[in-house]
Amino acid sequence: MATAKKTICIVEDKADLREGMSLMVERNANYTLAGSFANAEEAMQKIPEIIPDAVLMDINLPGISGISCVNALKVMYPDMLFLMCTAYEDNEKIFDSLKAGASGYILKTEGPAKIMEALDDMIAGGSPMSSNIARKVVASFLHMGKENTLIETLSEREKMVLDNLAKGLIGKEVADILDISSGTVRKHVQNIYKKLQVNTRVEAVNLYLRR
Numbered sequence: 001m002a003t004a005k006k007t008i009c010i011v012e013d014k015a016d017l018r019e020g021m022s023l024m025v026e027r028n029a030n031y032t033l034a035g036s037f038a039n040a041e042e043a044m045q046k047i048p049e050i051i052p053d054a055v056l057m058d059i060n061l062p063g064i065s066g067i068s069c070v071n072a073l074k075v076m077y078p079d080m081l082f083l084m085c086t087a088y089e090d091n092e093k094i095f096d097s098l099k100a101g102a103s104g105y106i107l108k109t110e111g112p113a114k115i116m117e118a119l120d121d122m123i124a125g126g127s128p129m130s131s132n133i134a135r136k137v138v139a140s141f142l143h144m145g146k147e148n149t150l151i152e153t154l155s156e157r158e159k160m161v162l163d164n165l166a167k168g169l170i171g172k173e174v175a176d177i178l179d180i181s182s183g184t185v186r187k188h189v190q191n192i193y194k195k196l197q198v199n200t201r202v203e204a205v206n207l208y209l210r211r
Contacts, residue, residue: 005029005030005031005032006030006031006032006052006053006054006123007031007032007034007050007051007052007053007054008025008031008032008033008034008052008053008054008055008056008119009033009034009035009036009037009043009046009047009050009052009054009055009056010022010025010033010035010036010037010055010056011036011037011038011039011040011043011055011056011057011058011061011066011069012036012037012038012056012058012085013038013039013058013060013061013062014058015038017058017108018036018038020112021036021056021085021112021115022036024112024115024116025056025119028116030120030123031119034050034052035047035050035052039061039062039063039064040061040063040064040065040066040068040069041063041064043055043069043073044064044069044072044073047073048073048076048077051077051080052080053080053081053123054080054081054082054083054119054122054123055070055073055080055081055082055083056083056085056115056119057069057070057082057083057084057085057102058084058085058086059084059086059088059093059097060086060087060088066084066086066097067093067096067097067100067102068100070082070084070097070100070101070102071100071101074100074101078101081103081122081123082100082101082102082103082104083102083103083104083105083106083115083118083119083122083128084097084102084104084105084106085106085107085108085115086105086106086107086108087107087108087109089107089130089132103122103127103128104118104121104122104126104127104128104129105128105129105130106118106128106129106130107130107132110130114130150195150196150197150207151196151207151208153195153196154192154195154196155191157178157188158188158191158192158195160178161174161178161185161188161189161192162192162204162205162208163208164177164178165189165201165204165205166205166208166209171185171186171189172185189201189204192204196208
């Protein structure tokens, strides 16, 4: 008994790339091209009518971004798979894509064969990524681990001071809440900077909030 073909949609604003990706899908015996769209607005209207198994999604679309498109569709269809096909490899776009619900992230520069390999991998249950993207993800997790370790070096009172600073309170307000002097708050803040290896309140708060 033949296995049913998986339905694929493509969202890409550049016509030549969209046509090329469409041909790749159409020539693959395992897939059926269910639709190709030039922008997120059209995709968000048509994809709910199609409900494909997977979507090849560009990030830098005119109007609504590919990341926002994935985020919206993933809420409605949690089992739908999204492979980001993009020229971007900066950390923010990578992690925003993954947080939105993308299952893979492949660079267009990898070429058509690699994109189809990534699609096959994703359909089979994997989370394909270009090698340099994967390195960035691993490096980021290692960095997050170091940050969490630094936070754990703080005493409970120092964590309380930092937690209140993260809420936007100034030193005197923190002192009043914790029933300590402003001088003691300043001392705690100095210790926090030293332990977290930072120089400003903003750096300390950002590190604390990312833990």
